[in-house]
Amino acid sequence: MSGVATSIATVCLSGTLAEKLDAVAAAGFDGVEVFEPDLVASPLSATQIRERARTLGLTIDLYQPFRDVDSTDPAQFERNLARAEAKFDVMSGLGCDLMLVCSSPLPTAVRDDAVLVTQLRTLAERAQRRGIRLAYEALAWGTHVNTYWHSWEIVRAVDHPSLGLCLDSFHVLSRGDDPDRIADIPGDKIFFVQWADSPAMAMDVLQWSRHHRNFPGQGSFDLRRFAVALQSSGYRGPWSLEIFNDTFRAGDPVRTARDGLRSLRFLQDSAHCVGDDLFTAPDVEPLGDVVSVRIAAGPGKSSTLQSVLGALGFVPAGRHRDYDLQLWRQGQLTVVVDASPGTVWTAPGLPAHLPALTQIGIRSDDPASWARRAHALAVPADSVGLPGVEPDDAVARVEVTGTTSVDVRAPSSAASWGAAFVPVPGVRTATSVPVLTGVDHVGIAVPDDEWDSVILLLRSVFGMEPHDEPDITDAVGLMRNRSVIAPAGSSTPFRLTLGMVTGLAASTFGTARRGGIGHVAFSCDDIFTAAAAMRRRGFTALPIPSNYYDDLAARFGLPGELLAQMAASGILYDRDADGEFFHLFTPTLGADLFFEVVQRVGGYRGFGDANAAVRIAAQPA
Ligand SMILES: O=C(O)c1ccc(O)c(O)c1
Numbered sequence: 001m002s003g004v005a006t007s008i009a010t011v012c013l014s015g016t017l018a019e020k021l022d023a024v025a026a027a028g029f030d031g032v033e034v035f036e037p038d039l040v041a042s043p044l045s046a047t048q049i050r051e052r053a054r055t056l057g058l059t060i061d062l063y064q065p066f067r068d069v070d071s072t073d074p075a076q077f078e079r080n081l082a083r084a085e086a087k088f089d090v091m092s093g094l095g096c097d098l099m100l101v102c103s104s105p106l107p108t109a110v111r112d113d114a115v116l117v118t119q120l121r122t123l124a125e126r127a128q129r130r131g132i133r134l135a136y137e138a139l140a141w142g143t144h145v146n147t148y149w150h151s152w153e154i155v156r157a158v159d160h161p162s163l164g165l166c167l168d169s170f171h172v173l174s175r176g177d178d179p180d181r182i183a184d185i186p187g188d189k190i191f192f193v194q195w196a197d198s199p200a201m202a203m204d205v206l207q208w209s210r211h212h213r214n215f216p217g218q219g220s221f222d223l224r225r226f227a228v229a230l231q232s233s234g235y236r237g238p239w240s241l242e243i244f245n246d247t248f249r250a251g252d253p254v255r256t257a258r259d260g261l262r263s264l265r266f267l268q269d270s271a272h273c274v275g276d277d278l279f280t281a282p283d284v285e286p287l288g289d290v291v292s293v294r295i296a297a298g299p300g301k302s303s304t305l306q307s308v309l310g311a312l313g314f315v316p317a318g319r320h321r322d323y324d325l326q327l328w329r330q331g332q333l334t335v336v337v338d339a340s341p342g343t344v345w346t347a348p349g350l351p352a353h354l355p356a357l358t359q360i361g362i363r364s365d366d367p368a369s370w371a372r373r374a375h376a377l378a379v380p381a382d383s384v385g386l387p388g389v390e391p392d393d394a395v396a397r398v399e400v401t402g403t404t405s406v407d408v409r410a411p412s413s414a415a416s417w418g419a420a421f422v423p424v425p426g427v428r429t430a431t432s433v434p435v436l437t438g439v440d441h442v443g444i445a446v447p448d449d450e451w452d453s454v455i456l457l458l459r460s461v462f463g464m465e466p467h468d469e470p471d472i473t474d475a476v477g478l479m480r481n482r483s484v485i486a487p488a489g490s491s492t493p494f495r496l497t498l499g500m501v502t503g504l505a506a507s508t509f510g511t512a513r514r515g516g517i518g519h520v521a522f523s524c525d526d527i528f529t530a531a532a533a534m535r536r537r538g539f540t541a542l543p544i545p546s547n548y549y550d551d552l553a554a555r556f557g558l559p560g561e562l563l564a565q566m567a568a569s570g571i572l573y574d575r576d577a578d579g580e581f582f583h584l585f586t587p588t589l590g591a592d593l594f595f596e597v598v599q600r601v602g603g604y605r606g607f608g609d610a611n612a613a614v615r616i617a618a619q620p621a
């Protein structure tokens with residue numbers, strides 16, 4: 001699949017060193033970087049660690065870090081050399097021949113290049129006698145050496161076969177350095193490469209590095225550009241991950257390691273060009289529209305749900321022969337309500353709060369191609385055709401969160417579905433003119449410790465791009481909010497909005513917050529027609545305060561007549577440089593589900609998030 005070896009630093013993961021090695025092997029990495037504090041704290045001897053890695057099929061690619069070697073105090077430098085010899089002993093036990101030497105952040109660091117070159121040459125000569133090579137890394141906060149180019153000037157001047165460079169994308173990109181010049185460094189003098197991404201931040205770079213790194217694809221660094229320059233240098237060694245992240249250190253190491261491998265494959269795929277040996281993800285048939293959603297309601301909540309679906313213009317079209325599943329249809333849209341006691345049909349796991357959105361069905365001509373792509377990116381994907389009705393490969397299911405999956409469905413699956421359901425007598429769906437035309441977006445709640453993982457999955461498997469959206473203000477909190485949008489291709493691009501649920505709110509989810517996060521936003525061509533149709537079917541518009549409409553008048557200068565019409569139907573409004581957005585909401589059903597009807601005018605790109613606080617206040621608690 002890929003000719004480039006993958007590696008990961010043990011500091012990325014939680015657990016003991018032994019547990020970390022197990023997780024790294026389980027995820028499918030080729031090797032590890034042993035982080036010294038992990039070894040020092042381990043009851044295993046260096047040779048036992050070597051043996052354990054060997055049994056797991058892992059190479060020990062790097063021992064790190066060796067700190068503060070250079071010194072303006074000659075006696076201290078001698079002591080540092082003695083410390084290095086002791087570490088060479090450890091490395092021979094480990095069977096590892098590459099040591100990371102990082103630039104010194106101390107006040108006593110050498111500030112004269114010529115002296116530094118002499119000291120590093122002395123260390124390189126000592127290493128050579130032991131068959132060890134050194135990879136010199138510029139820490140972004142180093143006293144004298146803090147850019148990769150300076151570290152390269154030093155290595156070039158030392159000119160010793162046992163001394164090369166370690167390039168770490170964090171140290172280069174956090175400083176805003178230009179990675180293109182990496183292409184000018186001879187690849188065989190780059191001994192090791194460490195990858196990290198990060199969200200853009202304005203803070204002390206040491207604190208930033210120690211707490212906020214994340215995997216490639218989870219942050220906002222231009223790693224592709226770094227990778228392209230690296231490939232031009234001729235470097236062909238391992239691609240390793242070195243992530244200092246508080247959440248990763250506390251999470252499930254197997255899951256974190258699997259995310260890590262996915263991130264390296266995703267990065268390689270983004271940087272690969274014809275003929276190179278980087279990982280290439282399998283091609284897929286494009287995604288079409290979102291055509292169905294499945295909601296676990298349980299027996300208790302299904303009647304409330306049914307009346308809201310009816311008001312939205314959905315008609316009951318069938319009941320499943322074997323399960324308590326109800327099929328609701330409107331034009332091309334399908335809503336499946338799982339009313340069975342154990343919500344048997346909600347594959348990803350039973351949501352704690354019902355009703356809950358459990359599946360999002362999206363069209364593609366070749367679901368199997370999506371399953372192949374997901375597998376190649378280390379995402380478990382199930383083929384889940386309806387038993388006895390449709391072939392397994394008609395549906396590829398990718399779990400996005402613990403409760404919600406994306407099901408890529410073949411066009412034929414709609415008809416197969418019909419066959420598994422007993423039609424509801426007397427309902428002629430074909431003659432009713434649909435008011436709702438599609439799914440504009442779907443909102444899902446994401447626990448904070450899965451946030452980066454979910455975004456990486458959506459980016460890598462579905463090619464979706466994240467965008468920061470305005471925070472959602474709730475009566476009892478402030479919620480982080482991101483949209484993740486697939487490239488345009490279908491008539492309506494696949495759009496998700498992710499709301500971050502943190503700590504206490506995640507464990508008691510639904511009671512700690514006023515407003516739900518999970519929702520399905522249906523699109524329509526004319527929201528006033530849609531609102532009138534809903535009213536005729538008995539729907540009562542949310543009571544939106546007149547303060548809101550006064551504010552709209554002040555901000556946008558909308559005509560009074562339009563504002564009155566909007567107020568009568570509980571319609572909210574937003575505008576950006578490219579267009580307008582009209583939307584209305586149903587009350588929340590249970591703790592975390594509501595529906596939205598939206599009309600986009602022109603190229604409006606947001607989700608009306610500025611109105612969230614008004615929506616939440618108007619939705620009955
Ligand atoms: O934060 C540090 O000290 C540290 C240590 C070793 C590294 O490779 C690195 O990038 C940072």
Ligand SMILES: [Mg+2]
Pocket residue numbers: 137168194242
């Ligand atoms: Mg590093």
